[in-house]
Amino acid sequence: MAFYKWTMGKSYSIDDIQQINMKVTEKEKGLFKMSKFKDPLYFEEGFFYLVKAIQKLQSTITDRPVLIAISGPSGAGKTTLANKILDFFSKATSLSMDNYLDTSKHVIDENFDDYRLVDFDLLKKNLKELIEGKETKTPLYDFRKSGRYAYETTKCKAGGIVLLEGIYALHDQIRQFFDFRIFISGGVHYDLVKRIARDISRTGQTPKESFQQISETVYPMYKAFVEPTIKYAHLKILNRFNPFAALLNPTYTLKTTEKVTEEAILKVLGLDEKYKPKYTQYNDIYIRPPSDIESDEESNSDNNSDSNSENQENNEKKNEKNEKNEKNEKKKEKNTEKKEIKNKKNDKLQVKKKKLNRYNSFGGRKSSFVKDYIRVRNNISSGTYEVQFSQILQQDDFIITPTLDFEVSVKILSGLLSLGYHIDATIKRKLKRFSNGEITIDVDTFVQMKNITYVQIKGKKRETVQEIGNLLGLEGKYVRKSYIELYFDYTEEKIKTRELKKIKKKKKN
Structure with a gap:
C-alpha cells in the first residue's frame, strides 16, 4: 500500500502511526493545525485514518465543531466519503458546495x-455561524432547473462535525476555516466516467452532452483551479x-487465433446460409489518461512541499545553535551539498529504473504496463466517432469488459488531448461480424500486425459463450490478452x- 512507502521498512503500531501523523498544534487562539500524511492512501485505509484524525481533533477542540473539507474532481467520490462520515459520527452536518452555485451571476459558455x-460570501457566513454554534440558513439548488429554490436551517453543536464537500472546498477564500x-x-479516467453517469441521472443530459461539457469546461477548470490545491x-x-459494473452488465469474450470457417460460425449461431455478416473498418485510437495524484513525481513534489513547512522551525533552531562555530557550520554545509548531489543522482537513477521497467531495452512499451484506456473508435465506413470507456478484466480464458459507449463529434478527441490525454496507439481493424442477438462472433483482421486475424x-452470459467456443473446438486455444496488449507485444517484438538487425550489420561492418 502507498501509505507504507515512507516508513522505510520500519514496523509501526497503530498508536505509533497516530502519534506520527496526528499531532494537533494550536497555531493561534482557537485555530489548530494537524500534521499531513505524506502519501496518498487508498479509500478504505484513507477512511480509517480520516476517522482517527477526526477523533483526535474532537478530543482537542471542545468549544466548537470540527470543520472538515473534502475536495477533488467531479465524480471522484466526495459525496460517498461525506456520507460514510455522516454514518459513522452521530453529530455531523454536511454542506455541499453544489448548493452554493449562484446562477444569477453571468455564466460564460455554460461553464457551471x-x-x-460560487457564492463564497454566503458560504463563509454559514461557516462562521456554525463555528459560533448558531443556526444558519443554507441554500438548496436544483440542477434540472439550474437555480436556487429554497433555504434550510442548519446547526451543529460543539463537539460535532461540519463537513464541506465540493471541487473548490480547498479554495483560498475558505481554506482557512478547516x-x-x-x-x-x-x-x-474514473472520475470522467463517474461524472457522466451522475449527469445522466441528475441533469437529464445525454452521455454525449455530458462528455462534451466535461471536455470543454469541467476538466480545464479542474486542471487550472482544483488540481493545484x-x-x-x-x-x-x-x-x-x-464504476463500470454499475452502468451496464459486462460482456464476456473468448478470443483465439485459430481459423474458424464461416460455415461453422453460421451453424453454431443457428443462422441461415443466406445470412450476410456486417463488414466494417475501424481506426481504434487508444488514449491514456493524464497522471493523477498517484504519480510518483507529483507525490514526491507534494511531500517536499509538506515537509518543508514542517521542518522550517527545526532548521532555524539548528542554525541559531551553529552560528557560534563557523568552521563546523561550513563543514555541515559542504556535507549537505554532497548529500544533495547524491540525492539528485539517486533520484535520476530511480526515474531511469522506472522507465526501463515500463519500457523494454529497445524503447517499446511493455504490455504488462497497460492500464486503463479510453478507446475512440473511428468508423471509416460511416465517418463517425465513438467513445468507449472500458476496463479490461481477465479471468480464466475470459476477457471481461464492462463498457459504456456513445457517439461523439471529432472535436472530442482534440478536447481530450488538450486535457493531457496521450495517444498511445492507433490500430486499424477490418471486421466481419456475425450475430444471432445473443452471441456475437467477430472475425478481426489487424492491418499493422501482418493482417493477423x-x-x-462475445455475449452477456458466460456459460453460453463458453458453450459456443466448445462447439467450435476452441477449448484450450484462447488468447487471454486485450487488443491493446497484443498490439504492444507485437510492436515490442518488432522494435x-x-x-x-542493426546490431548484426554493425558487427559485420
Missing part, C-alpha cells in the same frame, strides 16, 4: 464549474472504485527485431 459562480482537509480522486490537503485519498466470441 467556474469558481466565480481543521482537516482531504483531496480525493479516482484518477481522471492538492498541496493544501492533509490527506490524499485514491478512490480506485470500478482474431476470432472473438527488438529491427534493433538486433
Whole structure:
C-alpha cells in the first residue's frame, strides 16, 4: 500500500502511526493545525485514518465543531466519503458546495464549474455561524432547473462535525476555516466516467452532452483551479472504485487465433446460409489518461512541499545553535551539498529504473504496463466517432469488459488531448461480424500486425459463450490478452527485431 512507502521498512503500531501523523498544534487562539500524511492512501485505509484524525481533533477542540473539507474532481467520490462520515459520527452536518452555485451571476459558455459562480460570501457566513454554534440558513439548488429554490436551517453543536464537500472546498477564500482537509480522486479516467453517469441521472443530459461539457469546461477548470490545491490537503485519498459494473452488465469474450470457417460460425449461431455478416473498418485510437495524484513525481513534489513547512522551525533552531562555530557550520554545509548531489543522482537513477521497467531495452512499451484506456473508435465506413470507456478484466480464458459507449463529434478527441490525454496507439481493424442477438462472433483482421486475424466470441452470459467456443473446438486455444496488449507485444517484438538487425550489420561492418 502507498501509505507504507515512507516508513522505510520500519514496523509501526497503530498508536505509533497516530502519534506520527496526528499531532494537533494550536497555531493561534482557537485555530489548530494537524500534521499531513505524506502519501496518498487508498479509500478504505484513507477512511480509517480520516476517522482517527477526526477523533483526535474532537478530543482537542471542545468549544466548537470540527470543520472538515473534502475536495477533488467531479465524480471522484466526495459525496460517498461525506456520507460514510455522516454514518459513522452521530453529530455531523454536511454542506455541499453544489448548493452554493449562484446562477444569477453571468455564466460564460455554460461553464457551471467556474469558481466565480460560487457564492463564497454566503458560504463563509454559514461557516462562521456554525463555528459560533448558531443556526444558519443554507441554500438548496436544483440542477434540472439550474437555480436556487429554497433555504434550510442548519446547526451543529460543539463537539460535532461540519463537513464541506465540493471541487473548490480547498479554495483560498475558505481554506482557512478547516481543521482537516482531504483531496480525493479516482484518477481522471474514473472520475470522467463517474461524472457522466451522475449527469445522466441528475441533469437529464445525454452521455454525449455530458462528455462534451466535461471536455470543454469541467476538466480545464479542474486542471487550472482544483488540481493545484492538492498541496493544501492533509490527506490524499485514491478512490480506485470500478464504476463500470454499475452502468451496464459486462460482456464476456473468448478470443483465439485459430481459423474458424464461416460455415461453422453460421451453424453454431443457428443462422441461415443466406445470412450476410456486417463488414466494417475501424481506426481504434487508444488514449491514456493524464497522471493523477498517484504519480510518483507529483507525490514526491507534494511531500517536499509538506515537509518543508514542517521542518522550517527545526532548521532555524539548528542554525541559531551553529552560528557560534563557523568552521563546523561550513563543514555541515559542504556535507549537505554532497548529500544533495547524491540525492539528485539517486533520484535520476530511480526515474531511469522506472522507465526501463515500463519500457523494454529497445524503447517499446511493455504490455504488462497497460492500464486503463479510453478507446475512440473511428468508423471509416460511416465517418463517425465513438467513445468507449472500458476496463479490461481477465479471468480464466475470459476477457471481461464492462463498457459504456456513445457517439461523439471529432472535436472530442482534440478536447481530450488538450486535457493531457496521450495517444498511445492507433490500430486499424477490418471486421466481419456475425450475430444471432445473443452471441456475437467477430472475425478481426489487424492491418499493422501482418493482417493477423482474431476470432472473438462475445455475449452477456458466460456459460453460453463458453458453450459456443466448445462447439467450435476452441477449448484450450484462447488468447487471454486485450487488443491493446497484443498490439504492444507485437510492436515490442518488432522494435527488438529491427534493433538486433542493426546490431548484426554493425558487427559485420
